[in-house]
Amino acid sequence: MEWLNTIIQGTLLGGIYALFAIGLSLSFGIMRLVNIAHGDLIVLSAYVALVVGQGTGLDPISSLIIVVPVMFLVGYALQRGLLNQTLSGGLLPPLLVSFGISIIIQNGLLQGFGAYTHRLQEGAIETASLRFPGGIAVGVYPLLVFGVALLALASLQILFYQTGLGRAFRAVSDDADTAELMGVDNRKLYAVALGIAMIFTAIAGVLFAIRTNFDPAAGPIRLILAFEAVIIGGLGSMWGTLIGGIVLGIAQSVGAALSPTWQILAGHLAFLVILIIRPSGLFPRTRD
Amino acid sequence: METVRVERGTRTSYIFPAVALIALAVLIAMPWWGEAGQMRLVAEMAYYLALAQLWNLLAGYAGLVSVGQQAYVGLGGYALFYLTGALNVNVYVALLIAGPFAGLLSIPVSIAVFRLRGAYFAIGTWVVSEVFALSASLIAVLGAGSGLSLTPAIVRQIAPDRAGRETMLYLMTLAVSAIVFGVVYLLLRSRHGLALTAIRDSEPASASLGVNTFRTKFIIYIVTAACTGLVGGLIFLQKLRISPEAGFSINDWTVVVIFMVVIGGIGTLEGPFIGMLVFIVLRELLADYGAYYLILMGALAIIVMLKAPSGIWGYISHRFNIELFPVGRRLALAPAEDGGKK
Amino acid sequence: MTLLQTQNLSAFYGDFQALFDVSVGVEEGETVAIIGANGAGKTTFLRAVVGALETGPDMVLFEGQPIGHHTAHDIVRLGIAMAPEGRRLFPSLSVEENLLLGGYSKRPGPWNLKRVYELFPRLHELRRLPATDLSGGQQQMTTVGRALMSNPRLLLCDELSLGLAPVVIRDIYECLGKITAEGTTVVLVEQDINRALDASARFYCFQEGKLALTAPTKGFDRAAISAAYFGI
Numbered sequence: 001m002e003w004l005n006t007i008i009q010g011t012l013l014g015g016i017y018a019l020f021a022i023g024l025s026l027s028f029g030i031m032r033l034v035n036i037a038h039g040d041l042i043v044l045s046a047y048v049a050l051v052v053g054q055g056t057g058l059d060p061i062s063s064l065i066i067v068v069p070v071m072f073l074v075g076y077a078l079q080r081g082l083l084n085q086t087l088s089g090g091l092l093p094p095l096l097v098s099f100g101i102s103i104i105i106q107n108g109l110l111q112g113f114g115a116y117t118h119r120l121q122e123g124a125i126e127t128a129s130l131r132f133p134g135g136i137a138v139g140v141y142p143l144l145v146f147g148v149a150l151l152a153l154a155s156l157q158i159l160f161y162q163t164g165l166g167r168a169f170r171a172v173s174d175d176a177d178t179a180e181l182m183g184v185d186n187r188k189l190y191a192v193a194l195g196i197a198m199i200f201t202a203i204a205g206v207l208f209a210i211r212t213n214f215d216p217a218a219g220p221i222r223l224i225l226a227f228e229a230v231i232i233g234g235l236g237s238m239w240g241t242l243i244g245g246i247v248l249g250i251a252q253s254v255g256a257a258l259s260p261t262w263q264i265l266a267g268h269l270a271f272l273v274i275l276i277i278r279p280s281g282l283f284p285r286t287r288d
Numbered sequence: 289m290e291t292v293r294v295e296r297g298t299r300t301s302y303i304f305p306a307v308a309l310i311a312l313a314v315l316i317a318m319p320w321w322g323e324a325g326q327m328r329l330v331a332e333m334a335y336y337l338a339l340a341q342l343w344n345l346l347a348g349y350a351g352l353v354s355v356g357q358q359a360y361v362g363l364g365g366y367a368l369f370y371l372t373g374a375l376n377v378n379v380y381v382a383l384l385i386a387g388p389f390a391g392l393l394s395i396p397v398s399i400a401v402f403r404l405r406g407a408y409f410a411i412g413t414w415v416v417s418e419v420f421a422l423s424a425s426l427i428a429v430l431g432a433g434s435g436l437s438l439t440p441a442i443v444r445q446i447a448p449d450r451a452g453r454e455t456m457l458y459l460m461t462l463a464v465s466a467i468v469f470g471v472v473y474l475l476l477r478s479r480h481g482l483a484l485t486a487i488r489d490s491e492p493a494s495a496s497l498g499v500n501t502f503r504t505k506f507i508i509y510i511v512t513a514a515c516t517g518l519v520g521g522l523i524f525l526q527k528l529r530i531s532p533e534a535g536f537s538i539n540d541w542t543v544v545v546i547f548m549v550v551i552g553g554i555g556t557l558e559g560p561f562i563g564m565l566v567f568i569v570l571r572e573l574l575a576d577y578g579a580y581y582l583i584l585m586g587a588l589a590i591i592v593m594l595k596a597p598s599g600i601w602g603y604i605s606h607r608f609n610i611e612l613f614p615v616g617r618r619l620a621l622a623p624a625e626d627g628g629k630k
Numbered sequence: 631m632t633l634l635q636t637q638n639l640s641a642f643y644g645d646f647q648a649l650f651d652v653s654v655g656v657e658e659g660e661t662v663a664i665i666g667a668n669g670a671g672k673t674t675f676l677r678a679v680v681g682a683l684e685t686g687p688d689m690v691l692f693e694g695q696p697i698g699h700h701t702a703h704d705i706v707r708l709g710i711a712m713a714p715e716g717r718r719l720f721p722s723l724s725v726e727e728n729l730l731l732g733g734y735s736k737r738p739g740p741w742n743l744k745r746v747y748e749l750f751p752r753l754h755e756l757r758r759l760p761a762t763d764l765s766g767g768q769q770q771m772t773t774v775g776r777a778l779m780s781n782p783r784l785l786l787c788d789e790l791s792l793g794l795a796p797v798v799i800r801d802i803y804e805c806l807g808k809i810t811a812e813g814t815t816v817v818l819v820e821q822d823i824n825r826a827l828d829a830s831a832r833f834y835c836f837q838e839g840k841l842a843l844t845a846p847t848k849g850f851d852r853a854a855i856s857a858a859y860f861g862i
Binding site for chain 1: 680682701702703706707711712714718720721722723727730731732734735776780
Binding site: 082091092096101110221228272275276 | 355399400404406410414423554578579582586589594
């Protein structure tokens with residue numbers, strides 16, 4: 001039954017990858033902006049949680065009460081202050097500005113915290129597992145993370161389809177100029193959008209940092225994982241991103257089962273294969 | 289009646305090459321008047337300049353913003369080490385093979401990444417580079433995680449004595465940098481360069497005029513990869529060691545290169561020079577402050593992109609109407625040749 | 631009172647000048663038509679008024695206040711709404727969601743979802759469909775309804791009849807009559823000259839970005855209009 005364990009682990013791994021991807025998906029869907037600093041913002045969230053934990057003694061998951069609003073404000077400020085000005089300049093400005101932000105965050109964290117690795121400690125839940133007949137073992141923590149991913153996607157579904165704000169997001173994503181003619185302040189809306197993206201990024205950052213060592217340079221690989229989940233799933237589809245994350249997770253899990261050092265590479269290779277065979281992803285939805 | 293003719297340069301642009309040639313002669317003579325440390329710095333400037341010119345050709349002219357060129361630096365380096373170490377190829381021959389090797393591997397890469405556009409293309413090239421880095425760290429004959437070193441025997445193939453080696457490596461780097469620059473310059477002056485500028489300005493428009501945009505971009509990508517591989521071979525020949533982390537380091541080979549081009553002036557030939565100088569100066573000035581010079585360069589790149597997207601050189605050249613390396617074509621009014629009798 | 635006044639309005643797309651010193655006045659409660667050939671600057675004029683195009687601060691006055699430098703979303707809040715050329719409905723939104731989005735600025739007034747459905751009963755049946763699934767005429771009604779949802783004092787209609795069958799156009803203009811009966815001031819841009827003139831009290835004729843002719847519509851000589859329209 002080892003292969004079943006592998007599949008289950010891979011599927012649950014897809015949960016954290018989907019959480020990584022949400023922020024990226026949101027900012028691309030609403031603003032057509034690919035934020036190269038996305039991975040570094042995930043890592044920044046982990047460092048904020050570290051500082052909050054050291055200062056207040058809160059455990060990481062509880063510290064989200066502070067980390068989430070902080071990261072919302074960071075996202076709002078970044079979009080309002082910098083990224084909004086790149087939106088009408090074509091391809092290069094958003095890419096290069098977010099690239100610059102990425103390097104600044106990485107090196108700022110390096111200067112501030114040094115190159116040491118850290119991990120957030122949540123306690124016993126990190127290693128607890130549920131046992132099922134047939135030798136199947138499911139980690140409680142990965143199950144929790146997967147559940148959070150489902151909740152996150154469901155809440156986004158509600159936001160987009162049942163609220164006025166979500167309606168405005170969809171309108172702006174369709175036709176920003178006409179939305180402005182309806183009274184929508186695009187600049188503010190984009191800032192709110194990145195702020196909301198950062199809420200999920202903060203959650204993803206804290207959850208991943210409980211299980212994985214992180215250091216200032218841990219951002220880029222997170223960006224790549226988020227990106228792979230989005231592309232495999234198909235641009236423009238939130239639930240597709242979950243499927244993309246699961247496919248990525250399973251590919252990595254299978255690779256790891258062959259040899260632990262193969263895990264990340266297996267994910268990359270699966271991504272490239274899908275890119276070559278089915279470039280628009282498994283469930284593409286974006287109108288361009 | 290006045291006629292219009294097409295001019296290739298301004299007055300400044302005819303004076304400047306003469307100045308440049310003199311400077312180049314001084315640099316070539318450096319082994320005879322300079323110290324080893326100075327030569328190594330100039331060599332470093334030369335190879336960074338080459339990498340910057342190549343990235344600029346790819347991103348600023350062909351519109352292919354790649355964040356994965358470090359893949360070819362690493363591939364060139366590893367090719368050199370493997371050929372000389374495991375296959376006993378002469379070091380000079382190996383260097384000549386390193387470039388085309390990288391170029392060859394860029395062909396399957398392009399099949400994958402050309403399916404992506406814009407920022408997604410950028411991240412895709414990054415993934416490919418990670419794949420190469422991870423693969424290198426898993427392959428035993430490539431030294432796996434620790435990498436490879438050049439044996440003293442191989443090193444001696446460059447030149448029998450230390451001073452000779454310093455000189456040879458220095459001159460080779462200058463030569464490669466000059467050749468890369470020459471290739472880029474001639475390419476941009478040619479029809480292909482005009483095609484590239486058209487593609488950069490408007491791909492649909494240029495396609496409708498018969499420019500084969502896909503093939504042009506494809507060729508540029510492969511040529512750039514090959515040249516980057518050559519530079520990579522040269523870089524690691526000087527470092528004497530290569531590892532997956534160093535060979536495929538995005539920070540060393542891509543981040544600083546992108547900053548150089550953006551700050552200096554993307555899409556211009558002069559920009560990479562200026563950007564490279566800014567980088568070296570900042571790095572030397574802030575050497576004692578750890579990563580601050582990178583933070584500063586990042587901030588500069590952001591400011592440039594928001595306030596002066598054509599970079600330092602773009603700003604200067606528009607303000608003062610100078611072009612040092614003429615690649616454009618200007619329309620000038622000329623008096624009729626026969627004194628106006630028409 | 632004069633609701634809208636433009637004073638020597640000039641507008642540019644980059645280096646290209648699209649409007650030259652256009653002075654137009656619209657009284658409250660009026661329906662004014664703007665006619666002219668393609669490229670005459672009619673849509674540019676509307677875009678300048680609604681804030682989608684930047685102009686000098688004093689070039690556009692609304693209720694006596696300069697709005698030339700205001701952003702489009704601020705201008706909606708002040709009480710100007712547009713039914714844009716080509717309808718520009720949001721494809722990801724249903725008919726009802728498009729209408730609700732029109733009310734984003736939450737301006738108080740007589741118009742709400744219920745009243746828009748009373749004006750356009752057909753839309754109520756179709757309200758859950760994606761807006762772009764509707765026929766041309768129904769989409770046009772949705773566009774007008776969406777603009778009404780912001781309770782504008784001034785409604786700008788750009789090419790209502792574009793691409794529609796005569797029967798459908800007639801229905802839409804009937805509804806327009808009901809809208810103006812509520813006291814809404816309307817500026818109508820139209821290529822269909824007869825429709826425009828039948829629905830309006832005064833008209834302006836644009837020609838190559840300039841004002842060529844303005845007069846009350848009642849009894850005005852159509853031949854003179856043709857001359858101004860084509861710049862003869």
